[in-house]
Amino acid sequence: MQAVMKSYKSLSLLVWLNWDRLFTAGTVVVGLLAGAFLGTALIAP
Template sequence: MQHIHDGYRGLSLLVNLNADRLFFIGTIVVGLLAGAFLGQALVSAGF
């Protein structure tokens, strides 16, 4: 049980240290998906 707790604590530390990078990557992915959706909507509307 202690091993699982230590592993979770280590994973939590990694996530906390890299949270800004994960947020940055997530923001880029969301922006790309929004751009693709908007582009598809414009193409199908005939613009």
């Protein structure tokens, strides 16, 4: 149980330290998906 708690704490620390990178990557992915959706919506009649 202690090993699980330590790994959870270390994982949450990594997420806390890198949240801005995750946010940036998520924003890029959402932008690409929105562009693909608009591109197909404008081409298809």
